[in-house]
Amino acid sequence: MAARITYATLTADNEELHTAYEDGVRRARARLGEEVAVAEDPEPGEPVEVRSPADPAVVVCTVRPASPRAVQAAVAAAKQAYPGWAATPWQERIALLRRCADVISDRADELAALMTIEVGKNRLEALGDVEEAAVFFRYYSDLMEAADGYSRPMDSLSDTERTRSVLRPHGVWGVISPFNFPMALAAGPTAAALVAGNTVVVKPSLQGTATAWRLFEVLRDELPAGVVRLVPGGDEQGRALVGSPDVAGLTFTGSYEVGMQVLGAASTPWPRPVIAEMGGKNPAVVTASADLDAAAQGVARSAFGFGGQKCSACSRVYVDRAVHDDFVARLVARAGDVVVGDPLERDTFLGPVVDAAAVDRFREAVAAARERGRVVAGGDVLTGERLPGHYVAPTVVTDLDPSDPLLSTELFLPFVAAVPVDGLEQAVAHANDTVFGLTAGLFSGEGEEIQRFLDTIEAGVVYVNRPAGATTGAWPGIQPFGGWKGSGSSGKAGGGVYYLLQFMREQSQTVVQR
Ligand SMILES: NC(=O)c1ccc[n+]([C@@H]2O[C@H](COP(=O)([O-])OP(=O)(O)OC[C@H]3O[C@@H](n4cnc5c(N)ncnc54)[C@H](O)[C@@H]3O)[C@@H](O)[C@H]2O)c1
Numbered sequence: 001m002a003a004r005i006t007y008a009t010l011t012a013d014n015e016e017l018h019t020a021y022e023d024g025v026r027r028a029r030a031r032l033g034e035e036v037a038v039a040e041d042p043e044p045g046e047p048v049e050v051r052s053p054a055d056p057a058v059v060v061c062t063v064r065p066a067s068p069r070a071v072q073a074a075v076a077a078a079k080q081a082y083p084g085w086a087a088t089p090w091q092e093r094i095a096l097l098r099r100c101a102d103v104i105s106d107r108a109d110e111l112a113a114l115m116t117i118e119v120g121k122n123r124l125e126a127l128g129d130v131e132e133a134a135v136f137f138r139y140y141s142d143l144m145e146a147a148d149g150y151s152r153p154m155d156s157l158s159d160t161e162r163t164r165s166v167l168r169p170h171g172v173w174g175v176i177s178p179f180n181f182p183m184a185l186a187a188g189p190t191a192a193a194l195v196a197g198n199t200v201v202v203k204p205s206l207q208g209t210a211t212a213w214r215l216f217e218v219l220r221d222e223l224p225a226g227v228v229r230l231v232p233g234g235d236e237q238g239r240a241l242v243g244s245p246d247v248a249g250l251t252f253t254g255s256y257e258v259g260m261q262v263l264g265a266a267s268t269p270w271p272r273p274v275i276a277e278m279g280g281k282n283p284a285v286v287t288a289s290a291d292l293d294a295a296a297q298g299v300a301r302s303a304f305g306f307g308g309q310k311c312s313a314c315s316r317v318y319v320d321r322a323v324h325d326d327f328v329a330r331l332v333a334r335a336g337d338v339v340v341g342d343p344l345e346r347d348t349f350l351g352p353v354v355d356a357a358a359v360d361r362f363r364e365a366v367a368a369a370r371e372r373g374r375v376v377a378g379g380d381v382l383t384g385e386r387l388p389g390h391y392v393a394p395t396v397v398t399d400l401d402p403s404d405p406l407l408s409t410e411l412f413l414p415f416v417a418a419v420p421v422d423g424l425e426q427a428v429a430h431a432n433d434t435v436f437g438l439t440a441g442l443f444s445g446e447g448e449e450i451q452r453f454l455d456t457i458e459a460g461v462v463y464v465n466r467p468a469g470a471t472t473g474a475w476p477g478i479q480p481f482g483g484w485k486g487s488g489s490s491g492k493a494g495g496g497v498y499y500l501l502q503f504m505r506e507q508s509q510t511v512v513q514r
């Protein structure tokens, strides 16, 4: 792949990139319909077909959900592999993991094409997702190297004592991932856990299984046996992994509701580290001094990119009353320009939403918006010969009361509401008034406003004046990504310098010299 694609890539007129992706589509199609199962599972669940949201006639894969015994067997295999992996010098571990990153990058076109078919991500977003997965392996390896393996000499109170502080792994790490970044968000926590010396059992989202399985194939082929296992299935398999007493630590990425359950579930006799990365209801603020074109572009990209199905999606905009109507007119024009269609097509920006339930949620949200406010762009479920899947129009809503539930509930749809405000203080007060605190954006031309926003906004990832994405598009090593409040439990962000530390525990080693 010639060009480096990230989520902030605006366009790619690069012929080489598109030719490679189209080759990837051919290769991905050749494996559609394969069965995904744990090989040695004696009693897998009934087969479940994962179908493409762009065209439900396409069966992406057939999943045989792992039985409770298979989940426990995967954990047992990872537990058996743990002492060997933990004892492998970190230099050797990261050499193997960097090799995994290179294999992922080499296969990016096919993996991205498969992801497009499986979850409906457009080609640039899908290529970004695969590349991010590879970068996670490289970034956490680089951190380990920069810290020289996290083994440091401490001070000593006597000439005969030598003490070191050593960070050591926990054991088997469970990774539960969501449908919307089926490669990057299975890969990120897995990479960190492995760099740290843990072994891993991954439970991907059912919709996303085929993509996550390809990641697993790379890790299975490049790493020692048992170091990574994948258990396919749905929520029940997630619960089984959380409930396993041999899982020493967990990273869950998904909704607020499930994350809070996972945080509350205790299945070990002592507390274990649980990192929960949860939902968002991400605000943008547009002040009277803002560049309104940049604001409309940034909000449109973050509200409609991947159909608003990002935890970072922008779903509400607080706009100074003086520029509200002008901003809304520009946003409506941007919504009208969005190219909706088959996400495999080169020019498509917005593909389908993930399933029929998301379309139902869209209908309900639009009906509520029509009753309590005004739908000024979109609002329709899109059908037709060229749109056989779950398509909805990019939608802009106004005239809602600031306390409306549509402004505090995560919808995960291409649906954004604009609310007029009297100044920055009021905007930030509304922006902070939800359980969430993941991402936020500001558009302002005044340095003093920018500083006040940065000082008072309650969010883990903040952007100012960013047309490439008002609230979306973090990249490992560039923007650490993690939520505050109900958006994240740990306060240490993925792709940031403190993340890896969470996958290790400190041991103070004092040895008296004889
Ligand atoms: N903060 C972040 O970094 C981040 C990133 C991506 C997505 N998300 C959030 O994820 C959600 C969308 O993803 P989703 O619909 O796949 O989320 P989800 O919560 O429905 O499912 C996430 C994963 O948890 C599993 N699961 C469900 N119930 C479980 C239980 N009781 N115990 C254990 N595992 C269980 C699912 O099978 C899936 O693998 C949104 O809320 C989005 O904001 C957050």
Ligand SMILES: N[C@@H](CCC=O)C(=O)O
Residues within 6 Å of the ligand: 007, 180, 181, 309, 310, 311, 312, 471, 472, 473, 474, 475, 481
């Ligand atoms: N890292 C992605 C969001 C991941 C959540 O869904 C972004 O920054 O837009």
